């Protein structure tokens with residue numbers, strides 16, 4: 217799917233998918249929203265001291281021991297409104 221056709225979500229909508237209130241667990245990275253609900257490493261929305269339901273662009277680029285390729289197996293389900301487009 218072309219990214220422009222994906223639904224756009226606000227940070228408030230993203231925050232509702234933090235793994236605590238609903239079954240859906242979403243993480244935003246470089247303007248795209250990924251659904252990581254089926255990951256065992258994001259259970260309850262928590263991943264090595266990071267929480268889902270947020271834009272984790274900076275955290276992935278500065279704290280993570282892995283690259284963005286960890287998202288390869290997860291679907292992009294939307295675009296974030298007013299996203300961070302760089303982790304700097």
Ligand code: HEM
Nearest residue numbers: 243245255256257264266272275276279280281282286287
């Ligand atoms: C202290 C920071 C972090 C640590 C120690 C950490 C550690 C790990 C480890 C060990 C894995 C599995 C092995 C691998 O693919 O390398 C993993 C997978 C993953 N990480 Fe992180 N990570 C961190 C931060 C982040 C951040 C900030 C994000 C999101 C922006 C993220 C997203 C993911 C995703 C989506 C996966 C794939 C999960 C799966 O395959 O089920 N990680 N992480």
